[in-house]
Amino acid sequence: MDAAPISTRVPDDDGAWTTRLTPVPVHVLAEVFDAEAVVVQLRTGVYYAFDRFSTGVWERLAAGEPLGAVASAAAAGRDDPDAVEREVVLLARLFCDEELMAADGPLPDRDDDRVGHPGVTRYTDMTDLLVLDPIHDIDLDGDGWPVANEELGTAAPPVA
Amino acid sequence: MPDPAAACVDRASRLAHESSWAGYDTAADRSGETVCHVEVAGQTATLRVAGGSLASSLLPALAARRSVPPAGPRTTVIRAWDSTTSGAPGPRSPWGPGDYLSRDEVRGSGADDVDVAYSIAARLLATWDRRAWRGAWWARDAGALPYWEPTAPLRYLFHWWLADAGSAMVHAAAVGRDHRGVLLVGPGGAGKSTAALACVEAGWRYVADDYCVLSGDGPAAAHSLYGVGKLAEESARRLPGLADAAVGRRPGDDKVVFDIAAARPAQMAATLALRAVVVPRLDSEGGPPVRLSRAAAARALAPSTLYQLPSPRPAALAVMARTLRRLPIFSVPLGPDRRRAVGALDEVLVLADRP
Numbered sequence: 359m360d361a362a363p364i365s366t367r368v369p370d371d372d373g374a375w376t377t378r379l380t381p382v383p384v385h386v387l388a389e390v391f392d393a394e395a396v397v398v399q400l401r402t403g404v405y406y407a408f409d410r411f412s413t414g415v416w417e418r419l420a421a422g423e424p425l426g427a428v429a430s431a432a433a434a435g436r437d438d439p440d441a442v443e444r445e446v447v448l449l450a451r452l453f454c455d456e457e458l459m460a461a462d463g464p465l466p467d468r469d470d471d472r473v474g475h476p477g478v479t480r481y482t483d484m485t486d487l488l489v490l491d492p493i494h495d496i497d498l499d500g501d502g503w504p505v506a507n508e509e510l511g512t513a514a515p516p517v518a
Numbered sequence: 519m520p521d522p523a524a525a526c527v528d529r530a531s532r533l534a535h536e537s538s539w540a541g542y543d544t545a546a547d548r549s550g551e552t553v554c555h556v557e558v559a560g561q562t563a564t565l566r567v568a569g570g571s572l573a574s575s576l577l578p579a580l581a582a583r584r585s586v587p588p589a590g591p592r593t594t595v596i597r598a599w600d601s602t603t604s605g606a607p608g609p610r611s612p613w614g615p616g617d618y619l620s621r622d623e624v625r626g627s628g629a630d631d632v633d634v635a636y637s638i639a640a641r642l643l644a645t646w647d648r649r650a651w652r653g654a655w656w657a658r659d660a661g662a663l664p665y666w667e668p669t670a671p672l673r674y675l676f677h678w679w680l681a682d683a684g685s686a687m688v689h690a691a692a693v694g695r696d697h698r699g700v701l702l703v704g705p706g707g708a709g710k711s712t713a714a715l716a717c718v719e720a721g722w723r724y725v726a727d728d729y730c731v732l733s734g735d736g737p738a739a740a741h742s743l744y745g746v747g748k749l750a751e752e753s754a755r756r757l758p759g760l761a762d763a764a765v766g767r768r769p770g771d772d773k774v775v776f777d778i779a780a781a782r783p784a785q786m787a788a789t790l791a792l793r794a795v796v797v798p799r800l801d802s803e804g805g806p807p808v809r810l811s812r813a814a815a816a817r818a819l820a821p822s823t824l825y826q827l828p829s830p831r832p833a834a835l836a837v838m839a840r841t842l843r844r845l846p847i848f849s850v851p852l853g854p855d856r857r858r859a860v861g862a863l864d865e866v867l868v869l870a871d872r873p
Binding site: 389391394395396398400403405481496498499501505506 | 620621813817839843
């Protein structure tokens, strides 16, 4: 996404365009490779691949730009700027829903019931590594250390 | 007003570390100690292991990394002990049953500069003091460690230590020929170990089949940590030339362990300069190596590393990215035919040298 000036848009949606989103600390790691972001959510076990457009939105939001500025930058020069802005809002919602980013205010309310975004691929093949919920599968020994409940099969080697 | 429960969790990590660190003294007094030094990725740590039984479990896989005592102002010390074979009482847990999380993480890990992990399966506690560069490792019973612990001993402590030293321990294999290495990345079952050990059988140099260390600076390189490899029995049978490197199995072990450092010491490489990254594809039809994007390689390397090591540092992904940005990436068919797999990796080295 090319650089663009900060939006002069008059805020609507109760100031939602001024909302900023930041990556969830500790649990979210991200790197961009040749305009493709790889984002790892450590708590949920889901990781993501972003296309060029989604990566551009992610990077600008992560840099601290308000949502309106990001939307305006993405829409600049496009044939259908409103459609592009809707895509940005859809991405912002997705980032929050997937616990990748946290918003400091409301997000614009849009009449758009799509789930996910075509520019974001969601991978769940690693969630098995995190499915064990030891809270419910353990007993404690005399020193207070947890002991696997053998019948529940909590002992497993690390993935090789 | 501070939340008392949160403050308690914040103190728990350091409390557990100090208790485990101090408990070592009693264990060493009662059962003796083995002191050695290991060098990994240019960093040296002193290992102190209480009791011969535990030393015989933890140290063989690190034999190739033995070094002279560290020089310089910063000293990294790791103490390892267990209660059953030493007779020393173990630390008491400062956590409640709801504080043990997935990936062997414990709530509050990282607070007060102490990382903590507890493996329920192995009944062991690993703690790392980032300020003092001290690690403590305690197991309930050295004699009851699952088979995989001696194949990758102290890995949580190495993970934190090396991260704080600017490197990254990653879930990847690395082998090479003529001092030119390839990094094999992918989730469990992708064929990394089979390909890496097939290369050893073919005379290549060996860094790792499971965990290796990537440099945080300088040229892209893979550093060896453990001198062993392991395979499922069916895969191991396809490598008859490595049969002499297989070590005894205990009942219940579901993999064959190969002690490469002992059986092929000349093939062990402490470090290999990397020329390419390989993402295996299980393709019995074969086919040539195909170029892949760096993002695809990152998806093969980063999640499988980050999801199996507790409290990963944010910088770990940056170290992985640094390596991937410096190297060509190939998708390579690594089916069950070991000669074809070795040939495909050989072809990658040739392709990597082309402008």
